[in-house]
Structure formats: C-alpha cells, structure tokens
Amino acid sequence: MSSLILHVNGATHEINVDSDTPLIFVLRNHLGLTGPKLGCGQEQCGACVVLVDGEATNSCVRAASEFRENKIITIEGLSKDGNLNSVQQAFIEEGAAQCGYCTSGIVVATTALFKQNAKPSREAVHAALHDHLCRCGSHRRILNAIERLISDGM
C-alpha cells in the first residue's frame, strides 16, 4: 500500500492503494466514479476510456500511479452542474445508446476527438473509435451524432 495523489474531474484526491492497481479500480472503487466500465481488462474494448490531459486513454491496465502528474477526466466530469457537453447532447438527440455499457468510453473518446479537431475527417472518426466495441449495434446512431456535431460546427 502506498499513498497516491490523483487529479480527477478538477479535484485532488489522496488514495492508499497497492502501487500496481490499475487506474480504473481506483476511479471506481476508491473515488466512486463508476462511469468508466471494465469490459475486458486488456485494452481491447474501450469501455474504460477516460481523458488523460485531454487524450482518450484506457484505464484498465496501466497503474494509477503512472497518472500522478496528469489531469484525469471521467464521463462524470464532462457535464457541469447538470449541463451536458455537446457530445452528450448530440448522443441523446440521436438516441445513440441501447444498454449503454460501452457509451461512457465512446462519449469520452468523441469528446477528445472534437477537442483536437472540430471537423474531423471520416478517417479520423474511424481511428478515434476503432478500439471501441459496441454489441447492441448503436454504431450508426453514434456516427450520426458525430456527423451532426461536425455539421453544427461543435
């Protein structure tokens, strides 16, 4: 067990965990941020993705201790005082989720994509979502939401 300081969703937390504990377990079990989901634990499905200094990053393998210098934002940190960000709103408009288990990672990854580029190309969209799996088949609606964001100019 060692003490660890993490910056998550604008707050600073001191946590005592084994130093190899992956970030997702710290977020979910120590900070109560259960938005990021564990889907594979092998960085293959994207359900656990959070923002690390603005970059979409898997949280299921790398130790929390690797992130002490970074600013982490989870899905819970995307909306402020109940105001959803434009990606969340566009996804709601398109009904872009069924069970929702993959949604958190995809919303976070899409937010990161638009932070970097307000008009991402088709290829950039596919690259950003390539490692995100969805089994209910909400892909089309998610892509429609992204197209709506591009045409609305975010």
Added chain:
Amino acid sequence: MGSHPSIDSHPNVDQWIEFVTDGRILLHTGKVDIGQRISTALALIAADEFDVDYERIDVKRTETDIDPNEGFTSGSMSMQHSGKAIRLASATAREFMLKLAAEKLDVDIKNLEVADGLIQSRETNVSITYWELMSDKEFNILVDEGVTVKSPDQYKFVGTRVLAKDMVNIMTGNLSYIHDMALTGMLHARLVRPPHYLATLKNLDDDLIAGLAKSNVSIVRDGSFVAVVAPDEYVATKAATQLAASAKWDLKDGLPTKELFSALTSNKRVSLPIAPGGAPVDKPVPPLGDLSEEASVSVSARFEKPYHMHGSIAPSAGCALFEKNKLTVWTHNQGVYPLRVAMAEALKMELDDIHVAFVPGSGCYGHNGADDAAYDAALVARAIPGKPILLKWTREDEHAWEPYGSAMVCELRASLDKDGRVVDWSHESYGDTHMGRPTPGRSGSPAEKLLSTHLQEKPLAWPIMPPTMGAHVGVHRNLEPLYNFPNPRLVKNLVRDLPLRVSALRTLGAFSNVSAIESFMDELAEAGNISPVEFRLNHLDNEKAIDVIRALDEKMVSEKAGTSNQVGAGIAFAQYKNSATYCAVGIEVEISDAAEVILHRAWIVADAGEVVDPDGLTAQLEGGLIQAASWTLLEQVTFDSGGITSRDWDSYPILRFNNIPKIETILMDRSGEPFLGAGEASSGPTGGAIINAIYNAIGLRLRRMPFNPDAIRSAAMN
C-alpha cells in the same frame, strides 16, 4: 390459459400499477430492460391510458415476490405480454379512478376529463388528482380485459419520439449497473475456471493460498469450482490470476474435435418433420424423394453457420448475500423467477428463502453468462455468510464459458416449373438445442442449466435437451417459410454429441434458417430468370409481407442501390416466427481489394403492428442488422481439444466503426393493430441480404459463414 397469459397469472390492477409517490405512477412488470427500451415503451402506453405526462411514469425493475412473473424477457414477446397487460391495467385503473372522482366530487362521470393526472369536471370548477384519490389506497380490482382503451387518434405519447428512460443517466455515467454495486461490507470475487468443460481440478497451490490468506484473500472451493474473495477488487483479480497459474487440472479426453459441420450432419440426431404452422410432429421424416414431375429446373444448396457468442461488452456478474439461511441475489439475467427456481434446486433451498432482483447489466441478446454468474455469486455467498459478494466474470470467463448460439447447417432443395413457380421444396436444418436456459418445467432440472453445477464436488450431468415441440422454437424457428410452396418437406434435426455448451442467442435458429431460405430464393429466382423481388411476390399472398417487400424495392430502386461499379445489392425478407414483425432488409456492399465486404448502405422496412416507441423500435431493428452483419462477416467461436481458443476480442473479432452502413428504416403505420415483437426481426433478413449482395457484387454465392477475407479469397479461387 385465457387470452392473455400475463393477466391470467396476475389479474389484479395492483400487481401492475402503483401510485406510490405524489405525482408519479409506478409500473410493475416482469420484463426487464436490457437496453431494448421496454421501460420506455411501457411508460408511453401507460401515459396515454392514464392521460398523464410520460415523464411521470416510472418502471420498476423486476424482483421476485413483488413484481409479476412473466417468465423470461425473450422471444420478442415483451410488448405482447407486458405491453398489453399494462395497457389494460392502466385503462382499468383510470376508469376506476374516474368513478371514484365522480362520487367524491358529486358530478356526472361523463363530464370528467383528465389532464396530466388532474381530474376535473367540465361543468363545475371542482377537481381532484389521481394521487389525492389514491393516497394510501390500493385498487383491489381485477384488470378488465374488455375495458375501453384509447383509440389511436387519442394517442399523445404512443408513436412519438421521446427521451428514453435512463438515456441521460447513460450519457452522464450515472446509470448504475450490477458491476457498480457497492454494498456495505461487500467482498469482491473472481473465479478460477478449468481449461474447458470436462477438465477437473487436481490441486491448488497450498503455499500460495496460505500466503494470500495473509493479505485478506480467501478461497472458496467446491470440487472444480474455485473462487477468490477479497475486500479489494484488484487484490481479488490479481490473486485469481496467480491461483489460476498454479492450479493443476486433469484435462480428461479434451473437447471433441470432429470437424464441426461434418459432425452436424453425421452425428446421432433426433429428426422430426415440421407440420404446417411451424411445429414438429412425432412422426417419421418423409424421404427426400424424387423431384416433382413438373420440375423444369432444380437447385440445391447447403448453408453453414458456426457457433456465435452473445459477446456482451460487460462480462457477466452476480451479487449475493446469504444471511440467516436466506439468500438475496442481484442479477442482470432475463428472468428473476425462473432463476430463483433453478437456484433453489441447485442449492437445495426453499423458494421462499430466496429473493432475486434485477439490476441492469450490459446487453445480453439472449442467454449469456448472467444466470451462471448469479449462481456463482450465490455459491460464494453461501460459503461466506453475512457478507454481500459481488462476483464478476472476466472477459476470458465470458468468452470461454458463455452458452453460445448453436452452430447450424441448412440443406435445401427445390424445383421450379416452366413458369418459374416452386413445385417442390425441401429444407432440413441441423443444430444443437437453443434451449439451455434454466427454465423450470422443461426437460431435466433447471439446476443443470447453471454452469457451476457441473463443476461442484457432486457435479450434475450436462443436460441433454429433448426436441422442443412448439411452433418456431429452437432449430426450427422460421424453418417453415412464409412463401406458398406446395407440400414443403421441412425437417428439424436436433444433433447430439456436439462439442460446445449452447443456448438461446437472439433469433435462435431463425438467423440460419432465414439466411439460408433467402439466399436460396435468390438462387431459384436466377434459375427461373425472374427478379428476386418478383419471385418472392409470386409466392406470397400475405398482404403485409407483400407491402414490406414492395416498399423496400421502391426505396432501393429510387436510391439506385447496387448500381455503381464494384457494388452489389441484395434483399431478404422474413416475418419473425411467421407471427411477429414483418421485416425486409436491403444491403449494399462492395468487396475491397483486400477481400473485405464493405457495407455501404442498408434499408429496413418493418411492419411491427402498432408502433409505441418508434425511436426504440428503429434502434432495435438497426442494432439487429449491425449485430447480424457482424455474425455474417466476422464471427465464429474457435476451439480445439484443449478448450475454447476465442478467449478475447482479438481472437473473436466483431464489427467495428469503420464498417457500418448508412441505414434507413421505414416503419409501416399500423396504429390500433396488435403489437408485433420486433427485437429479433431484422437479424435473419440481414444474413440473407448480405449473401445476396455479395453475389450481386462479385458473382460468388457464399454459404459458410463467416464471410471474412479468407472466405472470400478461397471462394474466389475455387
């Protein structure tokens, strides 16, 4: 059984409707929301019947003892069962409250009207709300099956686009899944599974176990069932990995490795003819026989579909607490009541001592590992009384142990006369059972359908399921075509001694049967030199079927589907179970230089009867199409004698964002007609349409799924 099974077994309004909080109405249902938006649909129906805003309606998550027992949420039956029950119960409740209000207000009931739960008289200024009327009261009346319900012209919510229940919580990360449960004193559990079904545990490393005990990790072992338990989730995860690495197993003979598709048509089997109406009969199978004397051309074909995974994005999980000889279980399975019966048998407990509550999981698409994980949690909870146990399967556990969708083979032969009409038709399907759910009353003990009962010290025998004899169940779902063929020869073959554990996956046998029939229809059309659309219409007299096919054709013609270079288009049609939603699907594909099938555009035309939640219905149809495209193009469970080799998402690829077609969905307007189940309607037609589109694009008719680049290349070379 009367006209409505859900109401027959739950005849009281109070079993469906509860006025519990001021300004809100709570619906009770036995159907669980697994992402298919059943809660949204039920709320829309109730909103209209009650004349209250949709936002005032809450839908309770099902739990035993409190909510109706509607069996499993399966087979696209939720709207027919719960939807109709909620409609009748709500209308009965409204009528009752209007009578009550007329008495209380001393006005004529005919002059009462309701606006968002406020009952007022047109004559006077007096009014009262539903909640004032019903505070601390129960209805104590029976659901009136003859009650007047709203007519379509009175709908304000049914048929409109609304914000789905839980959609905002999903988008903000605030929907709590079973995986997110955090009960006081809860312990986390992980499993150490054998290498395969038949392997048994020889020994664990006692020194390792002693060392783990010092870091608060305990082991629960019952035969070859092994779980690792710790207060910290990651500690449990790590310990399970260590323990698995040190475990010694007796691998026995390993899994059978006979070539799957040859096993499907050569193993021991039970063969039954399918009678008109789609149910098997216990009679000898008629021989294939000679071709019809009118036959001018004959075609035969054999289709093969491997095992598929449900592939839920969340590995299954269960939560359980065993306290004072009572067991509480939280599960994301599709039927809390059937699971309770199965667990009572497996644990040798009384039903009354077990309480089972539904908590959302990720999409399941049928019988995935949910029931098994619930039982696993219960086994651990029983060994550690007084502590809530949250047991999660790993990705590998889910991939390697979920009950797969059965592999199937379909063999078809048919002939056309000189006018291009089908004069003989034979369709035999081969497959393992699709009925692996822990269902009480079905063959054998439901306990033996729970995975870990086969791993415990006193293992139960693996179930050998008898053929299901209902219409359109299992292997023979949609085996009977909707087309008019003279005396079709239809045969179901329930095949024995197949290697993998199987159960219900979305559509059961219908995906294979419809894909095969619809590909074969195109082959016959070509043999008769008739367009695929005309050929289908020539063999249909069902107006609704004709309507959806015509509408699809008009759409695809107007959109010039499949007319550009290197691009092909195909169509397919089925009415799910020949009794639910009519669905025609068109797909446009291109085959890339890398031999990948690129999905360009897709069209869905569906007649689902009355549409309650058009956005949710469309999502189901589109999601079914995308999932079935993934099955068709990419998916197969692989295994060898050492066990399942598809143990992660690299070894079991599914469709990704870079190959998602544009999809347009047209819903037929059938307001006022009965609901037709739709959750599984687009899957079969999607498989058939893709086969036909690939053929249209490159002239290759593929009949062994998946149609990945290797399959395309090898077909091209032959």
